[in-house]
Amino acid sequence: MADENPMYDYNTDYEDEMCSKEEVVKVGSVLIPIFFTLVVVLSCFGNILVLIILAIYEKLRKSANILIFNLALSNLLFTFGLPFWASYYIRGWTLEDVGCKAVKFLFYAGFYSSVFFLTLMTIQRYMVVVHPLSDWERCRAFSVASFIVWILSGGAALLGSHRSKVIQEQNNKYCEYDSVQVKLLIIYLQNAFFFCAFLIMGSCYLRTQQTMIKPQTKTKHKTVRLIFCISLVFFIGWAPYNIVMFLRSLTELGLYPFTDCNVSINLDYTFYACRLLAFSHCCLNPAFYIFGDGTFQKHSRAILKRIFHK
Helix, strand or coil, rough: CCCCHHHHHHHCCCCCCCCCCCCHHHHHHHHHHHHHHHHHHHHHHHHHHHHHHHHHHCCCCCCCHHHHHHHHHHHHHHCCHHHHHHHHHHCCCCHHHHHHHHHHHHHHHHHHHHHHHHHHHHHHHHHHCCCCCCHHHCCCHCHHHHHHHHHHHHHHHHHHHCEEEEECCCCCEEEEEEEECHHHHHHHHHHHHHHHHHHHHHHHHHHHHHHHCCCCCCCHHHHHHHHHHHHHHHHHHHHHHHHHHHHHHHHHHCCCCCCCCCHHHHHHHHHHHHHHHHHCCCHHHHHHHHHHHHHHHHHHHHHHHHHHHC
16 A cells, blocks of 8 residues: 555566566566456446445445445546556656545545445444444434545645655656655554555344354344445455565565565566456445445436436
């Protein structure tokens, strides 16, 4: 995440006398633009479709629908930064400091808000299943939860973006942090944030599943399974990315064996693969709704029929 910026990671001047990473840069310059283009198309189509379904057919007064709506907005926000990154691999970084800060802000705001909303969705399902008689959804705190999430996500995004700037090295420009210390600080803060969210969501799902398998619990909570799948895919994608991010930070500290050339190159390839997996979450979420929920399937067919039968 702090090192999420492909503008710098793939095109940093890796070619020194000891360790040339020319092949690594070449692979990234071909693979990443194609992959990001596919993700952008699928994400825009899927998330906009989810927003339309929720706005036209579903009641946005329900807490679950509000969270899904905001998660789709979060996915789109994350998606809007990807075209700039894909363009960078082809033409290089052409924007100035403002553009650098804006693109990083989109990434951070999209990532943080996604984790927040997934965590809230988990808590919401936990309360519905484990404490079905509670009146928690009517409390004022939850009614403004979405606004609080966006404020917190925006504040966290500013932390990672306002210290970014365009760095000129020879004939190349990079969008990077103004110091290594800031870069490492953001890496460790985001790893801690991700780990805390994982603990909260894991605890809620454990308690939820324990309640659902009790003999007296006869209601089948399909929404629980759907949100569980979305959260699971999210963490399967982002957990390896966070781990590799942490390992790469050890290179910045000059710790052996991460400074070894072969180890560094293999770590870079692993990082690229983990990044592709993590960044695809924005187009996978709507696919779960559309193909995994009967109500969304019905509304999707209705909307598509209206579009293609005109």
